Amino acid sequence: MDNTNITILKIGGSVITDKSADDGAARINQIERIASEIAGFEGKLIIVHGAGSFGHPQVKRFGLTGKFDHEGSVITHMSVRKLNTMVVEALNSAGVNALPVHPMACTVSNNSRIKNMFLDQIEEMLANGFVPVLHGDMVMDIELGTSVLSGDQIVPYLAIQMKASRIGIGSAEEGVLDDRGEVIPIINNGNFDKIKAYLGGSANTDVTGGMLGKVLELLELSEQSNSTSYIFNAGNTGNISEFLNGKNIGTAIGTRTI
Numbered sequence: 001m002d003n004t005n006i007t008i009l010k011i012g013g014s015v016i017t018d019k020s021a022d023d024g025a026a027r028i029n030q031i032e033r034i035a036s037e038i039a040g041f042e043g044k045l046i047i048v049h050g051a052g053s054f055g056h057p058q059v060k061r062f063g064l065t066g067k068f069d070h071e072g073s074v075i076t077h078m079s080v081r082k083l084n085t086m087v088v089e090a091l092n093s094a095g096v097n098a099l100p101v102h103p104m105a106c107t108v109s110n111n112s113r114i115k116n117m118f119l120d121q122i123e124e125m126l127a128n129g130f131v132p133v134l135h136g137d138m139v140m141d142i143e144l145g146t147s148v149l150s151g152d153q154i155v156p157y158l159a160i161q162m163k164a165s166r167i168g169i170g171s172a173e174e175g176v177l178d179d180r181g182e183v184i185p186i187i188n189n190g191n192f193d194k195i196k197a198y199l200g201g202s203a204n205t206d207v208t209g210g211m212l213g214k215v216l217e218l219l220e221l222s223e224q225s226n227s228t229s230y231i232f233n234a235g236n237t238g239n240i241s242e243f244l245n246g247k248n249i250g251t252a253i254g255t256r257t258i
């Protein structure tokens, strides 16, 4: 298929859920507002959303980053599915032909890194005018039984496999911030060592590394594929539609500048 001009957009769990809650609390107004911004976009689009309070507290409660647990794996997967259903329904209500793609059903990891993701249905969805909607999930793991798969890991994997031309990670901050709270315009291998002191995990429950986790994934992506991705605030009305319309906002990770 024609793989050109695919956009991958991640929507942080920090935006579409109340991440300070210890069980799934959706921010339905934000989900609907984001769906309407996405509805204006015409191009090929893959959406990945985070798990927020539908995944992180459950993973923590069952200790799933350290041990295998049947019940915890099922409960966490079923919980993130619920959030995914809300996102997919809101997108369809806004006029986007969105379809769910659950990583649990198409991915195998090896020691928490994606070993293989079945992409044929995503390719066919894009070719036929659908918007696949993936999410952070529990997945089968050949070493660990099951493991947590972060949306932040799905984005660069898909970007490479699908040769995406535009990659955006919408989270709850204006970008990657320095020690004074200012947005760092660009992060690459040249300045990462200076900047990493400013990077931390999440202020809320996040088992997949918070902002540092995102930056590490996207730096690795820029090395492997020479692409630039953007971390911006998806909580601000208008940012998602501006990003989809080609405006570079937030922090650029990679070689290109804002």
Ligand SMILES: Nc1ncnc2c1ncn2[C@@H]1O[C@H](COP(=O)(O)OP(=O)(O)O)[C@@H](O)[C@H]1O
Residues within 6 Å of the ligand: 011, 012, 013, 014, 015, 050, 052, 170, 171, 172, 173, 175, 176, 177, 178, 198, 199, 200, 201, 202, 203, 204, 206, 209, 210, 211, 212
């Ligand atoms: N230098 C930094 N700049 C911005 N956010 C940071 C930084 N260091 C740590 N963080 C934290 O990382 C959070 C974003 O990561 P996370 O909570 O995992 O978001 P998401 O739900 O979008 O994946 C921010 O809200 C903030 O609490």
Ligand SMILES: [Mg+2]
Residues within 6 Å of the ligand: 050, 202, 206, 208, 209, 210
């Ligand atoms: Mg996160």
